[in-house]
Amino acid sequence: MLEIKHMNVYAADKKIIDDLSLTMKDGEIHAIMGPNGVGKSTICKAILKCPGYEIKQGTIFYDKQDLQKLSTTDISRLGIFYISQTPTAIEGVTNAEMLRLALSARTNEKIDIFTFTKKCNEICTKIGLPTSFLHRAINDGMSGGERKKNELLHLWLLEPKCIILDEIDSGLDVDALKTVASSIAEYYEEKKPSILIITHHTQILDIIKPDFVHILSSGKIVKTGTAQLAYQVEKEGFQNQLEDKGIK
């Protein structure tokens, strides 16, 4: 279970998140929606302890572990997996090199190269990624769609228990969005992780169906509802939802 309580997050001495609380039980899917610039991505970065984001108040616990006392590496090894809207490209470091190291660290075992390659090839086939991508530099020279599929390769191989998707739908065409979202939905059916989706749109939520939708405004969750809330937002806009709460 991921439990955020009364969290304030600052970036460059500016308060971005203000007294945010959110509880995400195992196997639950939560979506956070909100206008641009209200701090949606900051929540993800604060959970992962991204440099430059400081939690000055509040707590984040995952599986009873205080994430503020852990490093980004340790948070990842607890089973939290993050996909950003523009996954970082790293020239010169291949997927295979990075994944073997990451997998080996998680399992505390030396990874047999043949088993590793076979598993990666199976995943590539499943997600429609050419197997040659395994030996390409991480996200380097890849299109937006390829980068997201590349992240899916990492996801299926590392088998996280909690997935944080920060606007994974941004920059994807209709077909690519369907492929990426369907693969995550399939992963959900198989492994039942908890998923936190940051998004502006409902298309992704048509495929990865949320249990709860939260509306964020000025760093606070101002409204929570079922999946229906997302469709209301799409139909009426964020402003209507905020005005309902007396926020302008």
Add this chain to the structure above:
Amino acid sequence: MEKENTLKIDEREITLKNFQGNLQIASASCLVHLVGENKIKHVVLLQTESLTFDLQDQSKLQLEDLWENLPNKFEVTIYSHNHTELDWSLAINLQNPLEMSIINNLCGNQNHNKLRIKVVNDTDFSCQIKTIGHIQKQTQENVFLEELKGLASKTTNITFLPQLIVDSDSVTANHNATIKCFDEEELFYLQCKGITKPEAKKLLKEGFINRKRKP
């Protein structure tokens, strides 16, 4: 697997003809004359302070190397006579203080020299690399290309001192130098995959060095 050819040199002067393999140089100062096509993969400098490659007419030298345990101070001098080709990709993963000079003399005509140096410094040691490309008087149609790249942590430094001396009007010469720090975004990305910061730095260092080695 075929064992790689390694030549140990104790002499102050030697001539290599169509040599392929590794060099282990034990003398303090060594002059290597090169004839024909030579491909040297790895150079070990045991006590060497001064190493000179003398490319004879029509000769070629391809040198691709990762140097780790270097003397603290040494100098490499290259003489290219006529119609020679030098292709040197040097990667240095700093392990101790380093003060290195590379002096490239193009003394004849139609030589083609390409030098790429990459240095990674994640230590507290200082690193200074001085390069001189000297295209001498009355020479024709030489090409001299030099690229220096450094990757350093925030608390360390790499100093490049590139210098071009062009005494001829008939030459194509270019040199550039760039130094960057470890990218915090890349480190964060790798840590998000469960890799520790030292492991992530190691991956980035290897990636930085390998970029020139892979086609």
